[in-house]
Amino acid sequence: AARILAQVLVMGSGMLVRAVAQAYRQAIVNASKTGTAQEAMQNTVRKASRALTEQEARQILGVPENAAWEEIVKKYDVLFERNAKQGSFYLQSKVHRAKEQLESVYQNKGP
Structure with missing residues (x-):
């Protein structure tokens, strides 16, 4: 019984890792398409580079x-x-x- 439980846990965790990796890749693709990633980076750079007059x-x-x-x-x-x-x-x-x-x-x- 312990062996079966261990196999189920290993298989389940493997599927979970693959699903998270796939979701992350899809999120990157979506951000690239909409320009969200570039806009966020530009805003960060703009705020950081603004110096006091x-x-x-x-x-x-x-x-x-x-x-x-x-x-x-x-x-x-x-x-x-x-x-x-x-x-x-x-x-x-x-x-x-x-x-x-x-x-x-x-x-x-x-x-």
């Missing part, structure tokens, strides 16, 4: 256009630490990206 970075940190680099670093430190202790990781990330953006702007301007 200088204006957005200044708004996030709350600094004017004529702010000195030291003022920007002070604002960054305050906002970053505040969000590290009791804020959100998302806001902390935005503050960090804003500083990176302004850092690249100030480096391109030179001394």
Whole structure:
């Protein structure tokens, strides 16, 4: 009886694996036909490549256009630490990206 049960389990699991593989292949074909896969990939790339503008970075940190680099670093430190202790990781990330953006702007301007 145990041998028959084992054979049934092996055969059943083999059929299940084949059915899942076939369904996956069909899903890929359907996604290729409708363009769903390409659209999802393009949306992901578009979102990931969108960088902050200088204006957005200044708004996030709350600094004017004529702010000195030291003022920007002070604002960054305050906002970053505040969000590290009791804020959100998302806001902390935005503050960090804003500083990176302004850092690249100030480096391109030179001394």
